[in-house]
Amino acid sequence: MPTYRPPAIPASEITPRSVYLRRREFMGLMAGAGVMLGVGGARAEAPATSPLKTVPGPYKVDEPLTSREDVTTYNNFYEFGTDKADPSRHSGDFKPRPWTITVDGLVGKPQTFDVDKLIAELPIEERIYRMRCVEAWSMVIPWDGFPLKALLDKVEPLGSAKYVAFETVVRPEEMPGQKGYFQPMPWPYVEGLRLDEALHPLTILAVGLYGETLPNQNGAPIRLVVPWKYGFKGIKSIVRISLVEKQPPNSWNSLQGSEYGFYANVNPEVDHPRWSQATERRIGASGFFGSGRRPTLMFNGYADEVASLYAGMDLRANY
Amino acid sequence: MASDRSPLVETFAGWGIYVVGFIPAVWSFWLGATGGLGADPVRAFEQTLGLWALRFLVLTLAVTPLRQLAGINLLRFRRALGLLAFWYAAMHFSVYLTLDRGLIWSTIIPDIARRPFITLGFAALMFLLPLALTSNRLSIRRLGKNWRRLHRLVYVAASLAAVHYLLATKVLDPTQAAHIGLVLLLLGYRLVRALLVRRPERRAA
Secondary structure, eight states: OOOOOOOOOOOGGGHHHHHHHHHHHHHHHHHHHHHHTTOOOOOOOOOOOOOOOOOEEEEEOOOOOOOHHHHHHSSOOOGGGGSTTHHHHHOOOOOOOSSSEEEEEEBBBBBBEHHHHHHSSOEEEEEEEEEEEEEEEEEEEEEEEEEEHEEEEEHHHHTTTTTEEEEEEEOOTOGGSSSOOOOOOOOOEEEEEHHHHHHSSSSSSEETTTTTOOOOTTTTTTTETTTTTTGGHHHHHSEEEEEEEEEOHHHHHHHHHHHHHHOOOOOTTSBBBBBBBBEEEEESSOOOOOOOOEEGGGGGHHHHGGGGGGTTTTTTTTT | TTOOOOOOHHHHIIIHHHHHHHHHHHHHHHHHHHTTOOOOSHHHHHHHHHHHHHHHHHHHHHHHHHIIIIIOOOHHHHHHHHHHHHHHHHHHHIIIIIITTTTTHHHHHHHHOOOHHHHHHHHHHHHHHHHHHSSSHHHHHTTHHHHHHHTTTHHHHHHHHHHHHTTTTSSOOOOHHHHHHHHHHHHHHHHHHHHOOOOOOOOOO
Protein backbone atom coordinates (compact mmCIF):
# COMPACT_ATOMS: atom_id res chain seq x y z
CA MET A 1 0.00 0.00 0.00
CA PRO A 2 1.57 3.31 -0.95
CA THR A 3 1.88 5.49 2.10
CA TYR A 4 1.39 9.22 2.26
CA ARG A 5 4.55 10.90 3.49
CA PRO A 6 3.53 13.98 5.44
CA PRO A 7 5.62 17.11 4.99
CA ALA A 8 6.73 18.90 8.15
CA ILE A 9 3.62 20.97 8.71
CA PRO A 10 2.91 23.17 11.72
CA ALA A 11 0.60 21.84 14.41
CA SER A 12 -1.98 24.47 13.50
CA GLU A 13 -2.52 22.88 10.13
CA ILE A 14 -3.00 19.35 11.42
CA THR A 15 -6.44 17.74 11.14
CA PRO A 16 -8.82 19.46 13.56
CA ARG A 17 -9.14 17.69 16.87
CA SER A 18 -12.85 16.99 16.50
CA VAL A 19 -12.19 15.21 13.21
CA TYR A 20 -9.45 12.92 14.43
CA LEU A 21 -11.46 12.16 17.55
CA ARG A 22 -14.26 10.81 15.35
CA ARG A 23 -11.71 8.79 13.40
CA ARG A 24 -10.54 7.26 16.65
CA GLU A 25 -14.05 6.12 17.51
CA PHE A 26 -14.20 4.36 14.16
CA MET A 27 -10.77 2.82 14.61
CA GLY A 28 -11.78 1.68 18.08
CA LEU A 29 -14.77 -0.18 16.67
CA MET A 30 -12.65 -1.73 13.93
CA ALA A 31 -9.95 -2.75 16.37
CA GLY A 32 -12.47 -4.36 18.67
CA ALA A 33 -12.71 -7.39 16.43
CA GLY A 34 -8.94 -7.55 16.18
CA VAL A 35 -8.53 -7.58 19.95
CA MET A 36 -10.69 -10.68 20.19
CA LEU A 37 -8.14 -12.49 18.05
CA GLY A 38 -5.31 -10.91 19.94
CA VAL A 39 -3.87 -9.31 16.86
CA GLY A 40 -5.31 -5.82 16.79
CA GLY A 41 -4.50 -2.65 18.67
CA ALA A 42 -7.42 -0.91 20.29
CA ARG A 43 -7.41 2.84 20.10
CA ALA A 44 -8.25 4.52 23.35
CA GLU A 45 -10.28 7.66 23.60
CA ALA A 46 -7.99 10.62 23.38
CA PRO A 47 -7.45 11.88 26.92
CA ALA A 48 -8.04 15.48 27.75
CA THR A 49 -5.33 17.78 26.47
CA SER A 50 -5.48 21.51 26.01
CA PRO A 51 -3.80 23.92 23.60
CA LEU A 52 -0.49 25.51 24.58
CA LYS A 53 0.83 28.91 23.60
CA THR A 54 4.18 28.16 21.99
CA VAL A 55 7.03 29.98 20.28
CA PRO A 56 9.34 28.43 17.67
CA GLY A 57 12.42 26.96 19.33
CA PRO A 58 16.04 27.02 18.15
CA TYR A 59 16.21 23.33 17.20
CA LYS A 60 14.18 21.79 14.44
CA VAL A 61 14.78 18.56 12.53
CA ASP A 62 13.98 18.92 8.86
CA GLU A 63 12.37 15.49 8.49
CA PRO A 64 8.71 14.48 8.15
CA LEU A 65 6.92 14.42 11.49
CA THR A 66 5.60 11.18 12.92
CA SER A 67 1.81 11.47 13.03
CA ARG A 68 0.21 12.53 16.29
CA GLU A 69 -1.74 9.29 16.25
CA ASP A 70 1.44 7.20 16.15
CA VAL A 71 3.20 9.36 18.74
CA THR A 72 0.29 8.93 21.13
CA THR A 73 -0.54 5.24 20.59
CA TYR A 74 2.90 3.61 20.38
CA ASN A 75 4.54 4.18 23.74
CA ASN A 76 6.81 2.57 26.26
CA PHE A 77 5.47 3.68 29.64
CA TYR A 78 5.55 0.56 31.80
CA GLU A 79 3.61 2.26 34.61
CA PHE A 80 0.60 1.69 32.34
CA GLY A 81 1.62 -1.74 31.02
CA THR A 82 4.36 -3.27 28.90
CA ASP A 83 2.55 -3.41 25.55
CA LYS A 84 3.08 -0.43 23.24
CA ALA A 85 -0.68 0.14 23.13
CA ASP A 86 -1.16 -0.13 26.92
CA PRO A 87 -0.26 3.47 27.81
CA SER A 88 -2.88 4.95 25.47
CA ARG A 89 -5.47 2.35 26.53
CA HIS A 90 -4.88 2.32 30.26
CA SER A 91 -3.93 5.84 31.23
CA GLY A 92 -7.48 7.23 31.32
CA ASP A 93 -7.63 7.30 35.13
CA PHE A 94 -4.37 9.18 35.50
CA LYS A 95 -4.74 12.72 36.85
CA PRO A 96 -1.88 14.94 35.73
CA ARG A 97 -3.36 18.13 37.11
CA PRO A 98 -2.81 19.79 39.51
CA TRP A 99 0.85 18.76 39.66
CA THR A 100 3.91 19.90 41.54
CA ILE A 101 7.54 19.12 40.93
CA THR A 102 10.09 19.38 43.74
CA VAL A 103 13.64 20.46 42.92
CA ASP A 104 16.02 19.86 45.81
CA GLY A 105 19.36 18.41 46.85
CA LEU A 106 22.58 20.37 46.38
CA VAL A 107 20.91 23.67 45.53
CA GLY A 108 20.82 27.11 47.08
CA LYS A 109 17.03 27.48 46.85
CA PRO A 110 15.16 24.18 46.95
CA GLN A 111 11.60 24.73 45.74
CA THR A 112 8.39 23.02 44.76
CA PHE A 113 6.92 24.29 41.51
CA ASP A 114 3.40 24.15 40.19
CA VAL A 115 3.66 22.87 36.63
CA ASP A 116 0.88 25.08 35.26
CA LYS A 117 2.55 28.14 36.80
CA LEU A 118 5.82 27.17 35.12
CA ILE A 119 4.01 26.84 31.81
CA ALA A 120 2.45 30.29 32.24
CA GLU A 121 5.71 31.87 33.27
CA LEU A 122 8.30 30.34 30.92
CA PRO A 123 8.28 30.62 27.14
CA ILE A 124 7.13 27.24 25.78
CA GLU A 125 9.23 26.45 22.75
CA GLU A 126 8.39 24.05 19.95
CA ARG A 127 11.32 21.64 19.52
CA ILE A 128 11.17 19.14 16.68
CA TYR A 129 13.47 16.30 17.71
CA ARG A 130 14.32 12.82 16.54
CA MET A 131 13.44 10.20 19.14
CA ARG A 132 15.43 6.96 18.98
CA CYS A 133 14.28 4.08 21.16
CA VAL A 134 16.84 1.54 22.40
CA GLU A 135 14.59 -1.05 20.69
CA ALA A 136 15.75 0.31 17.31
CA TRP A 137 12.71 2.28 16.22
CA SER A 138 12.46 6.03 15.89
CA MET A 139 10.09 8.96 15.48
CA VAL A 140 10.24 12.69 14.79
CA ILE A 141 8.23 14.52 17.43
CA PRO A 142 7.25 18.19 17.79
CA TRP A 143 7.68 18.64 21.53
CA ASP A 144 6.64 21.75 23.41
CA GLY A 145 8.69 22.61 26.46
CA PHE A 146 11.45 24.65 28.03
CA PRO A 147 15.16 24.01 28.63
CA LEU A 148 15.81 22.08 31.84
CA LYS A 149 18.41 24.77 32.50
CA ALA A 150 15.64 27.34 32.92
CA LEU A 151 14.29 25.37 35.88
CA LEU A 152 17.68 24.50 37.37
CA ASP A 153 18.74 28.17 37.27
CA LYS A 154 15.82 29.01 39.57
CA VAL A 155 17.14 26.74 42.34
CA GLU A 156 20.79 27.78 42.00
CA PRO A 157 22.79 24.51 41.95
CA LEU A 158 25.75 24.44 44.35
CA GLY A 159 29.30 23.86 43.15
CA SER A 160 29.24 20.38 44.69
CA ALA A 161 26.35 19.29 42.44
CA LYS A 162 27.66 17.00 39.68
CA TYR A 163 24.60 15.01 38.63
CA VAL A 164 20.85 15.44 38.37
CA ALA A 165 18.48 12.67 39.55
CA PHE A 166 14.87 12.39 38.34
CA GLU A 167 11.93 10.46 39.76
CA THR A 168 8.54 9.46 38.30
CA VAL A 169 5.32 9.51 40.31
CA VAL A 170 4.08 6.30 42.00
CA ARG A 171 0.28 5.98 41.87
CA PRO A 172 -0.78 2.33 41.64
CA GLU A 173 -4.44 3.34 41.84
CA GLU A 174 -4.09 5.41 38.66
CA MET A 175 -1.30 3.48 36.93
CA PRO A 176 -2.33 -0.15 36.34
CA GLY A 177 1.23 -1.25 35.51
CA GLN A 178 2.25 -0.42 39.07
CA LYS A 179 -0.03 -3.01 40.63
CA GLY A 180 -0.75 -6.71 40.20
CA TYR A 181 1.50 -9.73 39.91
CA PHE A 182 3.51 -8.68 36.90
CA GLN A 183 5.58 -5.74 38.02
CA PRO A 184 8.18 -5.31 35.31
CA MET A 185 10.49 -3.21 37.47
CA PRO A 186 10.69 -1.55 40.88
CA TRP A 187 8.98 1.82 41.24
CA PRO A 188 9.53 4.70 41.15
CA TYR A 189 11.20 4.84 37.73
CA VAL A 190 14.38 6.86 38.17
CA GLU A 191 16.80 8.46 35.75
CA GLY A 192 19.86 10.65 35.87
CA LEU A 193 22.04 13.00 33.85
CA ARG A 194 25.44 14.51 34.35
CA LEU A 195 25.02 18.19 35.27
CA ASP A 196 26.59 19.39 32.01
CA GLU A 197 24.18 17.17 30.05
CA ALA A 198 21.27 18.55 32.07
CA LEU A 199 22.33 22.13 31.38
CA HIS A 200 22.82 21.52 27.63
CA PRO A 201 20.47 23.67 25.52
CA LEU A 202 19.09 20.58 23.74
CA THR A 203 17.86 19.07 27.03
CA ILE A 204 14.28 20.08 27.69
CA LEU A 205 11.41 19.40 30.01
CA ALA A 206 8.49 18.81 27.66
CA VAL A 207 5.00 19.81 28.75
CA GLY A 208 3.29 19.20 25.42
CA LEU A 209 3.46 17.84 21.90
CA TYR A 210 1.81 18.93 18.67
CA GLY A 211 0.88 22.22 20.35
CA GLU A 212 -1.16 20.69 23.16
CA THR A 213 -0.43 19.62 26.71
CA LEU A 214 1.09 16.14 27.00
CA PRO A 215 -1.34 13.23 26.78
CA ASN A 216 -1.09 10.92 29.80
CA GLN A 217 0.57 8.17 27.77
CA ASN A 218 3.40 10.50 26.77
CA GLY A 219 4.34 11.43 30.33
CA ALA A 220 1.87 14.12 31.41
CA PRO A 221 2.22 16.69 32.68
CA ILE A 222 6.00 17.04 32.47
CA ARG A 223 8.77 14.81 31.14
CA LEU A 224 12.41 14.88 30.19
CA VAL A 225 13.53 14.89 26.55
CA VAL A 226 17.23 14.36 25.76
CA PRO A 227 17.28 13.85 22.00
CA TRP A 228 20.81 12.43 21.64
CA LYS A 229 20.09 9.63 24.13
CA TYR A 230 17.93 6.52 23.86
CA GLY A 231 14.29 7.12 24.69
CA PHE A 232 14.37 5.42 28.08
CA LYS A 233 16.38 8.37 29.43
CA GLY A 234 13.29 10.52 28.83
CA ILE A 235 11.69 9.95 32.23
CA LYS A 236 7.97 10.73 32.35
CA SER A 237 5.51 12.26 34.83
CA ILE A 238 8.33 13.70 36.95
CA VAL A 239 7.67 14.59 40.60
CA ARG A 240 11.20 15.17 41.85
CA ILE A 241 14.48 16.46 40.50
CA SER A 242 17.47 16.32 42.86
CA LEU A 243 20.93 17.75 42.37
CA VAL A 244 23.46 15.23 43.70
CA GLU A 245 27.19 14.66 43.96
CA LYS A 246 27.44 11.03 42.81
CA GLN A 247 26.08 9.33 39.70
CA PRO A 248 22.45 8.46 40.55
CA PRO A 249 20.88 5.11 39.66
CA ASN A 250 18.73 4.79 36.53
CA SER A 251 16.02 2.13 36.36
CA TRP A 252 17.01 0.23 33.22
CA ASN A 253 20.65 0.15 34.25
CA SER A 254 19.70 -1.22 37.67
CA LEU A 255 17.49 -3.86 36.05
CA GLN A 256 19.91 -5.02 33.34
CA GLY A 257 23.24 -3.26 33.57
CA SER A 258 24.87 -5.25 30.78
CA GLU A 259 22.29 -4.01 28.28
CA TYR A 260 21.43 -0.48 29.41
CA GLY A 261 24.03 2.00 30.55
CA PHE A 262 23.88 5.29 32.45
CA TYR A 263 24.86 7.38 29.45
CA ALA A 264 22.68 5.61 26.87
CA ASN A 265 23.91 7.89 24.10
CA VAL A 266 22.58 6.86 20.70
CA ASN A 267 25.52 5.13 19.05
CA PRO A 268 25.25 3.00 15.90
CA GLU A 269 28.64 1.44 16.62
CA VAL A 270 27.85 0.10 20.09
CA ASP A 271 25.26 -2.65 19.79
CA HIS A 272 22.75 -3.79 22.32
CA PRO A 273 23.83 -7.33 23.30
CA ARG A 274 20.70 -8.78 21.73
CA TRP A 275 20.32 -6.61 18.64
CA SER A 276 22.22 -4.25 16.38
CA GLN A 277 21.92 -0.49 16.87
CA ALA A 278 23.30 0.30 13.41
CA THR A 279 19.87 0.82 11.87
CA GLU A 280 16.41 1.84 13.00
CA ARG A 281 12.86 1.69 11.73
CA ARG A 282 11.15 5.08 11.42
CA ILE A 283 7.61 4.60 12.67
CA GLY A 284 4.98 5.44 10.07
CA ALA A 285 7.56 6.20 7.39
CA SER A 286 6.75 3.40 5.02
CA GLY A 287 3.58 1.69 6.16
CA PHE A 288 3.30 -2.06 5.91
CA PHE A 289 5.22 -2.80 2.73
CA GLY A 290 8.77 -1.54 2.88
CA SER A 291 10.82 -1.72 6.01
CA GLY A 292 11.37 2.00 6.61
CA ARG A 293 14.80 1.06 7.90
CA ARG A 294 17.42 3.79 7.96
CA PRO A 295 20.94 4.10 9.36
CA THR A 296 21.15 5.30 12.94
CA LEU A 297 23.17 8.49 13.33
CA MET A 298 25.88 9.07 15.94
CA PHE A 299 24.32 10.86 18.91
CA ASN A 300 21.06 10.53 16.98
CA GLY A 301 22.23 13.22 14.55
CA TYR A 302 23.15 15.70 17.30
CA ALA A 303 26.91 15.02 17.26
CA ASP A 304 27.78 18.62 16.33
CA GLU A 305 26.01 19.86 19.44
CA VAL A 306 26.95 17.22 22.01
CA ALA A 307 30.03 15.23 20.95
CA SER A 308 32.28 17.63 22.88
CA LEU A 309 30.59 16.62 26.14
CA TYR A 310 32.19 13.19 25.78
CA ALA A 311 35.62 14.16 24.41
CA GLY A 312 38.23 11.60 25.42
CA MET A 313 35.65 9.22 26.85
CA ASP A 314 35.48 5.54 25.86
CA LEU A 315 31.93 5.36 24.53
CA ARG A 316 32.12 1.57 24.30
CA ALA A 317 32.77 1.28 28.02
CA ASN A 318 30.40 4.13 28.91
CA TYR A 319 27.42 2.97 26.85
CA MET B 1 -12.83 -37.63 19.25
CA ALA B 2 -11.35 -40.69 17.65
CA SER B 3 -14.62 -42.57 17.69
CA ASP B 4 -16.44 -39.78 15.92
CA ARG B 5 -16.26 -40.49 12.20
CA SER B 6 -18.78 -37.95 11.01
CA PRO B 7 -18.03 -36.36 7.61
CA LEU B 8 -17.62 -32.95 9.27
CA VAL B 9 -14.80 -34.15 11.50
CA GLU B 10 -13.19 -35.99 8.61
CA THR B 11 -13.19 -32.84 6.52
CA PHE B 12 -11.74 -30.84 9.37
CA ALA B 13 -9.00 -33.37 9.92
CA GLY B 14 -8.27 -33.28 6.19
CA TRP B 15 -8.02 -29.70 5.02
CA GLY B 16 -10.41 -27.74 7.26
CA ILE B 17 -7.84 -27.43 10.02
CA TYR B 18 -5.47 -25.63 7.63
CA VAL B 19 -8.19 -23.20 6.61
CA VAL B 20 -8.92 -22.41 10.25
CA GLY B 21 -5.25 -22.47 11.18
CA PHE B 22 -4.27 -19.81 8.66
CA ILE B 23 -7.04 -17.39 9.73
CA PRO B 24 -4.83 -15.51 12.26
CA ALA B 25 -2.16 -14.92 9.60
CA VAL B 26 -4.63 -13.80 6.94
CA TRP B 27 -6.52 -11.59 9.37
CA SER B 28 -3.36 -9.99 10.71
CA PHE B 29 -2.07 -9.42 7.18
CA TRP B 30 -5.34 -7.80 6.18
CA LEU B 31 -5.25 -5.54 9.25
CA GLY B 32 -1.65 -4.62 8.50
CA ALA B 33 -2.33 -3.84 4.86
CA THR B 34 -5.34 -1.67 5.73
CA GLY B 35 -3.77 0.30 8.58
CA GLY B 36 -5.35 -1.62 11.44
CA LEU B 37 -2.20 -2.77 13.24
CA GLY B 38 -1.25 0.51 14.86
CA ALA B 39 1.90 2.56 14.59
CA ASP B 40 4.31 -0.29 13.83
CA PRO B 41 2.34 -2.75 11.69
CA VAL B 42 5.41 -4.70 10.58
CA ARG B 43 6.43 -5.47 14.13
CA ALA B 44 2.86 -6.38 15.08
CA PHE B 45 2.48 -8.72 12.09
CA GLU B 46 5.89 -10.28 12.66
CA GLN B 47 5.15 -10.90 16.33
CA THR B 48 1.69 -12.29 15.62
CA LEU B 49 3.18 -14.88 13.24
CA GLY B 50 5.86 -15.85 15.74
CA LEU B 51 3.37 -16.14 18.57
CA TRP B 52 1.09 -18.40 16.52
CA ALA B 53 4.05 -20.56 15.53
CA LEU B 54 4.68 -21.14 19.23
CA ARG B 55 0.97 -21.69 19.87
CA PHE B 56 0.81 -24.43 17.24
CA LEU B 57 3.95 -25.99 18.70
CA VAL B 58 2.26 -26.01 22.10
CA LEU B 59 -0.87 -27.62 20.60
CA THR B 60 1.28 -30.23 18.83
CA LEU B 61 3.04 -31.05 22.08
CA ALA B 62 -0.29 -31.22 23.92
CA VAL B 63 -1.64 -34.09 21.80
CA THR B 64 0.21 -36.89 23.61
CA PRO B 65 -0.42 -35.72 27.21
CA LEU B 66 -4.11 -35.20 26.38
CA ARG B 67 -4.36 -38.77 25.17
CA GLN B 68 -2.42 -40.22 28.08
CA LEU B 69 -3.97 -38.17 30.85
CA ALA B 70 -7.46 -37.35 29.64
CA GLY B 71 -8.12 -40.02 27.05
CA ILE B 72 -8.74 -37.41 24.38
CA ASN B 73 -7.33 -38.61 21.11
CA LEU B 74 -6.39 -35.80 18.73
CA LEU B 75 -3.63 -37.78 17.09
CA ARG B 76 -4.88 -37.33 13.56
CA PHE B 77 -4.70 -33.55 13.91
CA ARG B 78 -1.10 -33.64 15.05
CA ARG B 79 0.53 -33.58 11.65
CA ALA B 80 -1.53 -30.55 10.63
CA LEU B 81 -0.78 -28.77 13.90
CA GLY B 82 2.94 -29.43 13.50
CA LEU B 83 2.91 -28.27 9.89
CA LEU B 84 1.01 -25.12 10.86
CA ALA B 85 3.73 -24.42 13.45
CA PHE B 86 6.34 -24.81 10.73
CA TRP B 87 4.48 -22.59 8.27
CA TYR B 88 3.96 -19.86 10.86
CA ALA B 89 7.65 -20.02 11.81
CA ALA B 90 8.56 -19.80 8.11
CA MET B 91 6.24 -16.80 7.60
CA HIS B 92 7.61 -15.17 10.75
CA PHE B 93 11.16 -15.55 9.39
CA SER B 94 10.14 -14.32 5.92
CA VAL B 95 8.60 -11.18 7.39
CA TYR B 96 11.76 -10.63 9.44
CA LEU B 97 13.85 -10.87 6.25
CA THR B 98 11.64 -8.72 4.05
CA LEU B 99 9.29 -6.27 5.75
CA ASP B 100 11.43 -5.87 8.89
CA ARG B 101 15.04 -6.06 7.67
CA GLY B 102 14.37 -5.06 4.06
CA LEU B 103 16.57 -7.89 2.69
CA ILE B 104 19.70 -6.02 3.73
CA TRP B 105 21.86 -9.15 3.94
CA SER B 106 24.91 -7.29 5.18
CA THR B 107 23.12 -6.71 8.50
CA ILE B 108 20.90 -9.81 8.51
CA ILE B 109 23.63 -12.44 8.24
CA PRO B 110 25.81 -11.08 11.08
CA ASP B 111 22.67 -10.84 13.24
CA ILE B 112 21.70 -14.46 12.60
CA ALA B 113 25.28 -15.56 13.20
CA ARG B 114 26.13 -13.55 16.27
CA ARG B 115 23.04 -12.55 18.24
CA PRO B 116 21.79 -15.42 20.39
CA PHE B 117 18.24 -14.04 20.30
CA ILE B 118 18.12 -14.27 16.52
CA THR B 119 20.37 -17.34 16.24
CA LEU B 120 18.06 -19.34 18.51
CA GLY B 121 14.96 -18.38 16.55
CA PHE B 122 16.66 -19.33 13.30
CA ALA B 123 17.83 -22.62 14.80
CA ALA B 124 14.27 -23.43 15.93
CA LEU B 125 13.10 -23.02 12.34
CA MET B 126 15.99 -25.16 11.06
CA PHE B 127 14.99 -27.94 13.48
CA LEU B 128 11.40 -27.76 12.29
CA LEU B 129 12.39 -27.99 8.64
CA PRO B 130 13.35 -31.72 8.52
CA LEU B 131 10.21 -32.51 10.50
CA ALA B 132 8.04 -30.72 7.96
CA LEU B 133 9.86 -32.42 5.08
CA THR B 134 9.34 -35.89 6.57
CA SER B 135 5.74 -35.41 7.60
CA ASN B 136 4.41 -37.41 4.64
CA ARG B 137 3.37 -41.06 4.64
CA LEU B 138 6.21 -42.12 2.41
CA SER B 139 8.83 -40.76 4.83
CA ILE B 140 7.11 -42.37 7.78
CA ARG B 141 7.25 -45.71 6.01
CA ARG B 142 10.79 -45.31 4.75
CA LEU B 143 12.28 -44.06 8.01
CA GLY B 144 10.53 -46.61 10.18
CA LYS B 145 11.81 -46.46 13.75
CA ASN B 146 14.06 -43.54 12.91
CA TRP B 147 11.05 -41.40 12.08
CA ARG B 148 10.05 -41.31 15.73
CA ARG B 149 13.59 -40.54 16.78
CA LEU B 150 13.89 -37.76 14.22
CA HIS B 151 10.62 -36.20 15.28
CA ARG B 152 11.78 -35.90 18.87
CA LEU B 153 13.63 -32.86 17.50
CA VAL B 154 10.36 -31.03 18.09
CA TYR B 155 11.38 -30.88 21.76
CA VAL B 156 14.56 -29.07 20.75
CA ALA B 157 12.67 -26.74 18.41
CA ALA B 158 10.10 -25.88 21.09
CA SER B 159 12.82 -25.19 23.68
CA LEU B 160 14.69 -22.93 21.27
CA ALA B 161 11.51 -21.11 20.29
CA ALA B 162 10.64 -20.51 23.95
CA VAL B 163 14.07 -19.06 24.75
CA HIS B 164 13.92 -16.95 21.55
CA TYR B 165 10.58 -15.54 22.71
CA LEU B 166 11.96 -14.96 26.21
CA LEU B 167 14.81 -12.89 24.78
CA ALA B 168 12.57 -10.88 22.47
CA THR B 169 11.52 -8.28 25.01
CA LYS B 170 13.07 -6.12 27.69
CA VAL B 171 10.99 -7.59 30.51
CA LEU B 172 8.81 -10.67 30.90
CA ASP B 173 5.11 -9.96 30.32
CA PRO B 174 2.13 -12.17 31.20
CA THR B 175 1.50 -13.39 27.62
CA GLN B 176 5.11 -14.44 27.36
CA ALA B 177 5.10 -16.11 30.75
CA ALA B 178 1.95 -18.09 29.89
CA HIS B 179 3.30 -19.41 26.59
CA ILE B 180 6.75 -20.23 27.90
CA GLY B 181 5.16 -21.83 30.97
CA LEU B 182 3.10 -24.12 28.72
CA VAL B 183 6.17 -25.21 26.78
CA LEU B 184 7.98 -25.95 30.04
CA LEU B 185 4.99 -27.87 31.34
CA LEU B 186 4.64 -30.00 28.21
CA LEU B 187 8.35 -30.74 27.98
CA GLY B 188 8.54 -31.33 31.73
CA TYR B 189 5.70 -33.83 31.48
CA ARG B 190 7.72 -35.90 29.03
CA LEU B 191 10.81 -35.75 31.18
CA VAL B 192 8.93 -36.84 34.30
CA ARG B 193 7.17 -39.60 32.42
CA ALA B 194 10.41 -40.84 30.92
CA LEU B 195 11.88 -41.04 34.41
CA LEU B 196 8.86 -42.59 36.11
CA VAL B 197 7.39 -44.90 33.51
CA ARG B 198 9.93 -47.59 32.76
CA ARG B 199 9.83 -48.80 29.23
CA PRO B 200 9.49 -52.51 28.55
CA GLU B 201 12.98 -53.85 28.91
CA ARG B 202 14.81 -54.65 25.77
CA ARG B 203 15.97 -58.16 25.24
CA ALA B 204 19.69 -58.58 25.32
CA ALA B 205 21.08 -59.53 21.97
